Amino acid sequence: MDGRTSGSSRGNPRAVWSVVCGILSVAAIPVGTLLARQLEQVTLLQSAGSIVIGALLGWVAIGQSRRARERLQITLGRAGGEGLARVGKVLGIVGLLLAATAALALGFWGLLSQFAE
Numbered sequence: 001m002d003g004r005t006s007g008s009s010r011g012n013p014r015a016v017w018s019v020v021c022g023i024l025s026v027a028a029i030p031v032g033t034l035l036a037r038q039l040e041q042v043t044l045l046q047s048a049g050s051i052v053i054g055a056l057l058g059w060v061a062i063g064q065s066r067r068a069r070e071r072l073q074i075t076l077g078r079a080g081g082e083g084l085a086r087v088g089k090v091l092g093i094v095g096l097l098l099a100a101t102a103a104l105a106l107g108f109w110g111l112l113s114q115f116a117e
Contacts, residue, residue: 012071015081015088018064021057022091028054029102048106055099061092 032050036042068085 012068012079012081012085014064014071015068015084018061018068018088019084019091020088021064022061022088022095025054025057025061025095026091026098028057028095029098045106048102051099051102051106054095054102058092058095058099061088061095065089065092 028050032047032053033044036044036047065085065088068079068081068088071079072082072085
């Protein structure tokens with residue numbers, strides 16, 4: 001062995017997953033919009049499901065980041081991944097904010113379309 005304990009040799013995979021989920025959260029709404037523009041079968045209103053996906057992935061990214069930081073505390077920092085956990089949390093928050101903004105835009109669009117008829 002190289003002096004590391006078996007607990008720290010695994011690293012901190014939750015920190016990595018927080019970044020992956022954060023990136024997917026930020027990308028969900030633009031990908032849904034792009035699909036609506038490229039595919040004739042998908043309308044912009046149907047692509048609104050990407051808002052829910054983005055919000056859920058944002059929450060998962062924040063949760064994984066929190067668990068990664070807990071692992072850091074338990075292993076006294078030997079697990080590593082502190083920077084990744086921080087980036088994952090920020091990406092998760094950005095994903096949640098994008099989802100909230102898109103949901104508000106969709107709600108106002110629906111409200112305005114009711115008055116336009």
